[in-house]
Amino acid sequence: MSLSKPKYKKKLFNVHVDLIDILEIDTENQTVRVEPLVTMGQLTATLDPLGWTIPIVPELDDLTVGGLVMGTGVESSSHKYGLFQHICVSYELVLADGSVVTCSKDSDPDLFYAVPWSYGTLGFLTAAVIKIIPAKNPVNLSYVASDLSETFCNMLIEHSVRRLPGRPMYTLDEAVKLFEEESMKKGENDFVEGLMFSLNETVIMTGTMSDTCELDKLNEIGKWYKPWFFTHVRNFLKTGPGYEYVPLREYYHRHTRPLFWEIENIIPFGNNVIFRFLLGWMMPPKVSLLKVTETKAITDLYENNHIIQDLLVPVKSLKESIITFHKAVEVYPVWLCPFNLANDPGMVHPAADREQMYVDVGVYGVPKVPEGKTYHSVNTTREIEDFVEKVGGFQMLYADSYRTKEEFRKMFNHKLYDRLRQRLECNKAFPDVYDKVNKRARS
Numbered sequence: 452m453s454l455s456k457p458k459y460k461k462k463l464f465n466v467h468v469d470l471i472d473i474l475e476i477d478t479e480n481q482t483v484r485v486e487p488l489v490t491m492g493q494l495t496a497t498l499d500p501l502g503w504t505i506p507i508v509p510e511l512d513d514l515t516v517g518g519l520v521m522g523t524g525v526e527s528s529s530h531k532y533g534l535f536q537h538i539c540v541s542y543e544l545v546l547a548d549g550s551v552v553t554c555s556k557d558s559d560p561d562l563f564y565a566v567p568w569s570y571g572t573l574g575f576l577t578a579a580v581i582k583i584i585p586a587k588n589p590v591n592l593s594y595v596a597s598d599l600s601e602t603f604c605n606m607l608i609e610h611s612v613r614r615l616p617g618r619p620m621y622t623l624d625e626a627v628k629l630f631e632e633e634s635m636k637k638g639e640n641d642f643v644e645g646l647m648f649s650l651n652e653t654v655i656m657t658g659t660m661s662d663t664c665e666l667d668k669l670n671e672i673g674k675w676y677k678p679w680f681f682t683h684v685r686n687f688l689k690t691g692p693g694y695e696y697v698p699l700r701e702y703y704h705r706h707t708r709p710l711f712w713e714i715e716n717i718i719p720f721g722n723n724v725i726f727r728f729l730l731g732w733m734m735p736p737k738v739s740l741l742k743v744t745e746t747k748a749i750t751d752l753y754e755n756n757h758i759i760q761d762l763l764v765p766v767k768s769l770k771e772s773i774i775t776f777h778k779a780v781e782v783y784p785v786w787l788c789p790f791n792l793a794n795d796p797g798m799v800h801p802a803a804d805r806e807q808m809y810v811d812v813g814v815y816g817v818p819k820v821p822e823g824k825t826y827h828s829v830n831t832t833r834e835i836e837d838f839v840e841k842v843g844g845f846q847m848l849y850a851d852s853y854r855t856k857e858e859f860r861k862m863f864n865h866k867l868y869d870r871l872r873q874r875l876e877c878n879k880a881f882p883d884v885y886d887k888v889n890k891r892a893r894s
């Protein structure tokens with residue numbers, strides 16, 4: 452589920468295993484045991500009718516448990532539950548020597564904490580046990596629309612940012628503060644998410660699972676003829692704050708049909724009401740299909756004129772991050788998703804060495820460049836990466852990384868990883884993580 456082409460698959464020995472099943476739902480211990488090719492869409496379709504859910508459901512239906520464990524997963528409930536690895540209880544792995552082991556926090560903490568972000572370079576995942584929680588349906592979803600103060604916007608006149616008049620006003624500080632406050636209300640908010648439509652237009656959404664529903668406020672946003680979710684959210688900038696009830700599964704997969712907002716570049720007329728009614732049921736095209744049918748011209752276009760990055764920064768650096776990314780690429784909408792980062796060992800842990808609230812800033816789209824200038828994807832991405840590293844953040848590795856090996860090892864703590872690679876003699880069977888995720892190293 453990424454733009455990158457895993458060229459190593461042409462050189463390395465490929466293990467083809469169809470492990471696609473949900474193996475066991477244990478409601479007593481509140482866990483589900485699954486094979487790695489189980490997808491998020493498959494899990495919610497099975498668990499939700501039974502009144503259960505996994506606490507974090509990363510939004511795109513086709514994301515797999517294997518990919519999310521070995522990479523990472525984040526979602527609008529992550530402010531409560533953390534990243535995908537934080538809801539995992541144990542992993543069953545085939546190691547470099549061909550042995551099969553099961554590891555958990557208690558049985559082999561070193562291996563358990565080293566697996567996330569290792570991208571399959573410590574072992575091959577054959578099963579995972581994941582926590583489940585009781586689910587209530589639907590989600591009561593509130594939308595708060597904000598725009599930023601005159602003073603702040605005047606400061607940004609050099610970027611020709613325009614304020615739209617007549618809506619409630621917050622300073623950027625207030626908008627960020629509101630987002631941070633809502634993220635901290637772990638008991639009250641089951642879901643927190645923000646969509647920025649420009650530097651001065653943000654909609655912050657908070658949701659709770661509810662067992663009651665006002666029928667006139669029910670909105671089945673997942674139906675094929677409904678507008679793309681981000682365009683629906685954008686409307687709240689015009690209408691002002693509001694709330695509605697959304698069926699739980701449709702809420703979880705709200706960004707699937709428009710691939711966040713990337714579909715706009717692929718099928719520009721896809722949100723037209725006639726198209727939606729007649730052909731909306733065919734949407735979205737499979738990402739894997741788009742990838743296998745992609746021509747060199749399209750690959751180059753995405754590589755040179757597009758940015759897809761998820762930048763994970765401490766929430767206290769959110770304002771600075773927004774301004775930095777705006778200056779670098781001015782891409783909107785921007786996805787804001789808070790997540791709690793536990794102080795666990797492994798590749799990724801909080802800059803402050805204690806549990807800390809982070810935020811995923813998702814930047815997907817075509818960068819805006821001032822007239823007469825050209826966009827340099829490598830230079831710009833490297834500048835962004837430098838900033839993220841400076842504030843104690845991380846880059847999600849499904850996206851292209853331009854770090855050198857030394858820089859990469861600075862951003863991601865390799866202490867435990869190196870120890871495990873040595874202990875399990877991984878060199879004999881698996882490449883190093885940098886050689887799998889870094890664009891240049893990979894090709």
Ligand SMILES: Cc1cc2nc3c(=O)[nH]c(=O)nc-3n(C[C@H](O)[C@H](O)[C@H](O)COP(=O)(O)OP(=O)(O)OC[C@H]3O[C@@H](n4cnc5c(N)ncnc54)[C@H](O)[C@@H]3O)c2cc1C
Nearest residue numbers: 452453457471488489490493496513515518737739742743
């Ligand atoms: C022909 C092909 C080409 C590919 N090319 C690339 C590529 O170029 N680059 C790349 O990165 N990846 C590629 N992939 C891999 C693909 O991206 C991954 O397999 C992805 O992680 C899973 O998505 P999927 O579309 O295969 O999922 P699906 O095929 O939808 O699901 C995965 C498995 O789960 C099963 N399943 C799905 N839903 C259910 C359900 N409700 N109940 C029971 N079983 C279910 C399916 O039968 C399938 O076996 C390719 C895969 C294929 C098949």
Ligand SMILES: NC(=O)C1=CN([C@@H]2O[C@H](COP(=O)(O)OP(=O)(O)OC[C@H]3O[C@@H](n4cnc5c(N)ncnc54)[C@H](OP(=O)(O)O)[C@@H]3O)[C@@H](O)[C@H]2O)C=CC1
Nearest residue numbers: 452487509514515517518521522523524525570571575576
């Ligand atoms: N909301 C979210 O959190 C979102 C997350 N993502 C990202 O998407 C990726 C998941 O996509 P998905 O298509 O499911 O996964 P991929 O097929 O892209 O796999 C991701 C990585 O995990 C490795 N991997 C997958 N399965 C196994 C396994 N059984 N054992 C060992 N290694 C394995 C792959 O190794 P190999 O290359 O060798 O196959 C690859 O390096 C994650 O990286 C995630 O960060 C993307 C969009 C949204």
Ligand SMILES: CC(C)=CCC[C@@H](C)[C@H]1CC[C@H]2C3=C(CC[C@]12C)[C@@]1(C)CC[C@H](O)C[C@@H]1CC3
Nearest residue numbers: 452453454710711713738741742745759761815
């Ligand atoms: C929420 C998080 C953490 C990430 C969301 C990222 C997605 C927006 C991207 C993940 C894979 C991307 C791909 C494309 C668009 C953006 C993503 C869905 C394409 C469909 C764009 C068109 C290309 O031809 C193929 C791409 C495949 C991957």
